[in-house]
Amino acid sequence: MTRIGTVLWDIDGTLLTAGWVAGGAFLDAVEQVAGARPVADGLDFGGRIDPEIAAALLDAVGADAALVEPVLARFRDLATERVRDFDAHVTLLPGVPELVAQLAGAGVTQTVVTGNLALVGRMKLAAAQLDPPIEPDLGGFGDDGRDRLEVAAAALRRLADAGRPHSLRDCWIVGDTPRDLTCARLLGVRCALVGTGRRPAASMAELGADLLLDDLQDTEVLLRLWEL
Missing domain, CATH: 1.10.150 (DNA polymerase; domain 1)
Structure with missing residues (x-):
């Protein structure tokens, strides 16, 4: 496994739930x-x-x-x-606050690639008290393109414009759907899929993600895998 330098988080089903x-x-x-x-x-x-x-x-x-x-x-x-x-309804998923804090402490840049409109995504991150250390100003939102790939490309442009050094090799999308993986492959970055959304991890086992997890609770194992 390669060292992680930048995390592009999906929001819903990966970091948190927001009820209905x-x-x-x-x-x-x-x-x-x-x-x-x-x-x-x-x-x-x-x-x-x-x-x-x-x-x-x-x-x-x-x-x-x-x-x-x-x-x-x-x-x-x-x-x-x-x-x-x-x-009132935003709830962090298991292991998220600990992992986000550990990544921040290790100097990993964290932002989002999400289908949410920017206003709504920022509201969810604020309600979950994830902004900071996650930096939405560097991310990609549903307003930024016609599909998820264009949204992710917008995030990479913002990282570059902000002078945040990153290479595709050490950049990871972390999400909970096959579309997150498809986006990562088209973009040329790595992908971790987590089974905390609508799909259990086992149902995504054949997709070939770089990392497949039931949830984000085992922080120590993840940090070792990401060479932190």
Whole structure:
């Protein structure tokens, strides 16, 4: 295993859970803009970015894809109105605070590659008290591109613009879905998948991630694997 220098964290299902606060706000936004409430059951949103999710929800109610931006704007408004709900419902996943603190102590740069809109992702990190040591200003969010790869590329550009030295070899995406791995492979960085989202680790065993974990609780083992 190679030394880790930069971590690009996914947020939901990897670092934390937020209950149904964001999901409820998203459905409300679609209903208020499109006039019909979508049923999200059966739709796979894992690893997708919020503009893709908005398009899928609009399609589910037969609405025009041109409404994506109005839906996202309304979603931002509703999320801002419900900031106290985020504070009340965001829960860190097992091992996360300890691992994030240990990585920070070892000088590892930590930011995010997430499908969340920047406003919403920052609200979740703040509610979880992960900002700092995670630095969202260096990350990629759902506003930054048309898909997860463009979001991740935006994060690498921000790291470079901030003068944070990094090489693709020591940069890791840590996420909980196959789309995180696909993104990492296309970007040329390494990937750790963790089974704390909707998919258990065993269901992702055949995907070929550089590291596969049930959760992030065994901090000492992870630090050894990452040569810290």
